[in-house]
Amino acid sequence: MFTKILKKTMEMVVTIFIATIIIFVLIRLSPRDPVKIVMGNPEIAMTNTKEYDIRYEKMSEELNLDKSIPFQYISWIKRVLKFDFGKSIYTGRPVADEIKERIPATLLLAIPSMILQCILGISLGVISAVRHEKFTDQVIRFISVFFSSVPAFALGLMLLYYFGVHLKYYEVSNVANLSRLWLPVIVLGVISSPSLIRVVRTNMLQEFGRDYISFGIARGLSKGDILKNAIKNIALPIITILALSFVSLLSGAVVIESIFTWPGMGRYAMESILLNDYPVTQAYALFMTIMIVIINFFVDIIYTYANPKVKM
Amino acid sequence: MQIRKLKCEGGDKMQRNKSLSLIIGIILITSIIVLVAFANVFAPYDPIEQVPENRLMSFSSKHIFGTDQYGRDIFSRVLFGGRTTLTTSLSALILTVILGLFLGMVSGYYGGLIDALLMRIVDVMMAFPFMVLALIVTSLFGISFLNLLITVVVIGWVPFARLTRSIVIDAKENTNVQASEILGAKSWRIMIEELLPQVISPVLVMATFELGKLMLSISALSFFGLGAKPPSPEWGSMLSDGKTFFFQAPYIIVGPTLAIILSVLSLNLIGEGLRDLMDPYEIPKLEDCPKRRLLG
Numbered sequence: 001m002f003t004k005i006l007k008k009t010m011e012m013v014v015t016i017f018i019a020t021i022i023i024f025v026l027i028r029l030s031p032r033d034p035v036k037i038v039m040g041n042p043e044i045a046m047t048n049t050k051e052y053d054i055r056y057e058k059m060s061e062e063l064n065l066d067k068s069i070p071f072q073y074i075s076w077i078k079r080v081l082k083f084d085f086g087k088s089i090y091t092g093r094p095v096a097d098e099i100k101e102r103i104p105a106t107l108l109l110a111i112p113s114m115i116l117q118c119i120l121g122i123s124l125g126v127i128s129a130v131r132h133e134k135f136t137d138q139v140i141r142f143i144s145v146f147f148s149s150v151p152a153f154a155l156g157l158m159l160l161y162y163f164g165v166h167l168k169y170y171e172v173s174n175v176a177n178l179s180r181l182w183l184p185v186i187v188l189g190v191i192s193s194p195s196l197i198r199v200v201r202t203n204m205l206q207e208f209g210r211d212y213i214s215f216g217i218a219r220g221l222s223k224g225d226i227l228k229n230a231i232k233n234i235a236l237p238i239i240t241i242l243a244l245s246f247v248s249l250l251s252g253a254v255v256i257e258s259i260f261t262w263p264g265m266g267r268y269a270m271e272s273i274l275l276n277d278y279p280v281t282q283a284y285a286l287f288m289t290i291m292i293v294i295i296n297f298f299v300d301i302i303y304t305y306a307n308p309k310v311k312m
Numbered sequence: 313m314q315i316r317k318l319k320c321e322g323g324d325k326m327q328r329n330k331s332l333s334l335i336i337g338i339i340l341i342t343s344i345i346v347l348v349a350f351a352n353v354f355a356p357y358d359p360i361e362q363v364p365e366n367r368l369m370s371f372s373s374k375h376i377f378g379t380d381q382y383g384r385d386i387f388s389r390v391l392f393g394g395r396t397t398l399t400t401s402l403s404a405l406i407l408t409v410i411l412g413l414f415l416g417m418v419s420g421y422y423g424g425l426i427d428a429l430l431m432r433i434v435d436v437m438m439a440f441p442f443m444v445l446a447l448i449v450t451s452l453f454g455i456s457f458l459n460l461l462i463t464v465v466v467i468g469w470v471p472f473a474r475l476t477r478s479i480v481i482d483a484k485e486n487t488n489v490q491a492s493e494i495l496g497a498k499s500w501r502i503m504i505e506e507l508l509p510q511v512i513s514p515v516l517v518m519a520t521f522e523l524g525k526l527m528l529s530i531s532a533l534s535f536f537g538l539g540a541k542p543p544s545p546e547w548g549s550m551l552s553d554g555k556t557f558f559f560q561a562p563y564i565i566v567g568p569t570l571a572i573i574l575s576v577l578s579l580n581l582i583g584e585g586l587r588d589l590m591d592p593y594e595i596p597k598l599e600d601c602p603k604r605r606l607l608g
Contacts, residue, residue, distance in 0.1 A: 011435075018436045023448070030452035145333075145584055149577035151528050153535050154569040157555075161562045251441035255532050269444075270536060273451040281451040288444045296439070 004304055012297045019289045020080070024073050027282060035059045085283035090275050095283045099265060105176040106264035109184055109257070110249045116189030117196060117245060122238070124193070125200025126227060132205060141201075144194035156187045156259040174261040184260045188253070192245045199241050203234040236306055243299040247292050334585025340578035344571075348394035355388035359545050368561040377567030381557050386550075386567040393545035394571060400457070400546075401530060404464045405523045411465065412472020413515060417503050419473065420480030430473070437470045442529055450538045460539050464526055475518055476511050483510045513590055520583035524576040531572050547571055 035056055067075075079085075085095040128140040163170035163183060170183055207213065207230040216226040254266035261267070265284065272280035347354050356374075366383035369375055377386035419430040446463045453459050483489060489506045497505075533539050534548020535555065547568040554564040 014432070015435050015439060018432065019439055022436065022440075026448060026452055031454075141584075145580050146577060149524065149528075149573055149580050151531050151535075151569065151572055153532055153551075154565070154573070157558060157562075157565065161559070165559055165562075247441060251443045254443055254447070255536075258536065269447060273447055274537070276451070278451055281448050285440075285444050285448040288441065289439050292439045292441065 001304065005301060008297060008300050012293055015293050016290055019293070020077060020286065021073070023282060023286055023289070024076060027278075028069065028072075030278075080286065085286075086279040088272070088277055088280050090272070090277045090280075095280050098268065098280070099283060099287060102263060102265045102268050105262060106250065106253055106257070106266065108176060108181065109188065109253060109262060109264060110246065112181065112185045113188035113192065113249055114242065114246055116185055117192045118242065120189060120193040121196025121241075122200055122231070125197040126204060126231065128197065128201045129204035129208070130227070140197065144197045147190055148194040150191070152187060152191045153255050153259055155191065156184070156256055159183055159187060160259060172261075174263055176263050180260070180262075184256050184262060188249060188256055192249060195245065196238070196241050199237050200234065203237050204230055207233055236303060239302055240299060243295050247295055250291065251288055331585060331589070333581045334589070337578045337581030337583075337585060340574060341582065344394070344575055344578065345398070348391055348398060351388075351391035351395065355385075355391045357385035357388045359384060359389045359392040368557060368564070370561070370563055371566075377570075378561070378563045380550075380554065380564055386564070389545040389550060390547070390567045390571045393547050393550055393568070394575075396546040397527070397530075397548065397571075398575070400461060401523060401527050404461045404468070405519060405526060407465045408468035408522070408526075409472055409515060409519050412469035413476050413508075413511065415469060416473035416476025417480055417507060417511070420477035421484065421499065421503060421507065423481075427477075431477075434470050434474060437467060440467060442467050443532075446529070446533055446538070450533075455538050457539055460530065460533060464530070468522065468526065471518065471522065472515060475514060479511050479514060480507050483507055513586075517583055517586045517590060520579050520586065524579040524583070527572060527576050527579075 083096045085099075087093060088095050088098060091098070124140050124144070128137045131137045160170065160172070160183065164172045171180055173180070212229065213226060216229065251266070253262075253264060254270050256262070257264045257267035258270045265287075269281060269284040272278075272284070351359075361384065363379075363383035366375075366379045367381055369379040369383075371378050375385050375387065377390065380386055380389070415430055419427045442463075445467055446460065449459055449463045450456075483506075486506075489502060492502045492506055530539060531548045531551065534546070535551045537552045539546075539548045539552065550568040551565055554568070557564050
């Protein structure tokens with residue numbers, strides 16, 4: 001067990017290392033000149049050329065752009081390890097602070113959405129499996145296929161229009177509070193549940209074929225008890241899907257946060273892209289990547305813990 | 313086992329339901345393709361000509377989906393726009409599948425160092441959610457439709473490579489492959505003649521689902537103005553244009569949204585139907601049938 005965790009940790013470090021290289025290379029490949037982005041174009045800045053050139057040189061030196069690529073990478077990593085992602089070009093504040101402020105809002109949205117996804121996914125999945133090939137099953141299957149075909153932004157916009165503009169029941173503003181939570185949570189929960197419904201249904205059907213179910217029926221256990229046992233046995237695939245959807249809730253929240261003007265990380269990243277605020281985008285990408293690698297790591301650990309046979 | 317399965321009560325009904333979703337999906341996508349391909353026949357108006365006096369009209373018998381801010385008929389624009397949307401998504405998907413098939417096959421067949429290296433890359437790629445990578449690429453390289461498609465291909469090959477690799481690793485042990493090896497066939501020939509046929513149908517199922525997902529992601533990015541605006545109408549860019557007027561005239565986004573939903577829905581239905589027909593794990597075994605009845 002311990003050696004497995006150690007091995008996984010090593011793999012995680014390697015993955016994060018490669019991911020940082022990819023992000024760094026992407027940044028360096030970008031045709032944009034970071035110095036010009038920070039200082040503004042000479043035409044726009046309207047300074048005399050000589051002075052601009054001197055300042056340009058100085059700035060390049062400050063940003064280590066005149067050094068070799070490996071040196072630049074190492075100094076970038078050093079700063080990243082100290083949570084120094086540079087300053088936002090737009091607001092001039094440290095990016096780390098700005099992101100830190102927005103994490104609670106994103107989590108406030110992501111966690112209830114995941115709970116809703118769980119409730120919808122597991123209950124509908126179980127019902128669908130129990131009523132296999134019956135009318136209820138067909139309806140649930142069609143609904144889940146349908147909602148996996150609807151773009152999240154379209155559902156979000158329609159609900160926002162109906163409740164916000166038409167009924168005036170939903171407050172259209174840009175604060176993160178509990179009264180504004182329910183609508184985006186519904187959208188995220190509904191959009192992310194089809195994958196869970198599917199997994200629960202398929203795995204439940206497979207469980208129903210096992211001997212302990214027949215044994216339970218023979219012993220005269222109630223339907224509820226039998227189902228409870230079956231659900232316990234399909235916990236692993238459910239955990240996997242939930243972990244994956246937590247990741248996609250964090251990253252996919254970009255869309256929903258932007259539509260509901262929810263002050264979380266996703267909307268911040270989206271705004272920075274439209275404003276060309278590239279330090280923010282990079283920090284966001286790096287942050288998300290590391291989060292995902294860590295979540296995957298924990299899923300693997302849970303897997304080994306629950307089932308020691310799993311090869312790692 | 314195969315024969316006994318058919319005797320299972322409800323088996324015929326099951327089969328019928330499965331092909332039903334396949335049939336509905338195929339009918340839907342065929343009608344969409346026909347409508348879009350012959351847009352010049354079906355579209356009632358010119359998709360580009362601006363008619364200022366007709367701007368922002370709601371649904372009517374003249375304009376099924378209403379008109380946009382320049383008075384253009386949205387239905388006609390959806391039909392013409394479908395050409396760009398469908399062809400670009402499909403070509404991106406084809407590139408993705410080819411790349412994934414190639415890498416997965418090489419990785420699974422040769423194994424060793426190539427395999428280890430590719431799988432590490434796969435791990436890293438899986439750590440980048442599509443949305444995040446698309447955002448960083450557009451922020452660094454500028455907003456353009458081409459950049460968006462490159463991102464799609466760069467990130468999209470991963471699931472295909474994983475699937476192909478796992479099938480190839482299993483199929484490598486089959487007698488037909490080993491016979492070819494003994495007969496001295498070249499490895500590329502084994503891959504194309506013996507391994508490709510086994511890989512192709514699961515990949516096809518995955519491709520239908522992935523095409524749907526891809527259209528959804530592209531439309532989301534286009535909606536936020538990250539897909540750029542091609543000169544001809546395109547579903548994503550229509551949404552992006554429409555969102556400025558959304559609260560004033562909400563029906564402006566209904567047309568393109570409906571087009572996206574129907575296309576993705578038909579792809580998902582086809583995928584679902586194909587998967588049920590092909591995937592043996594999805595069909596419960598004979599022994600399950602009486603138990604399921606007890607539970608149901």
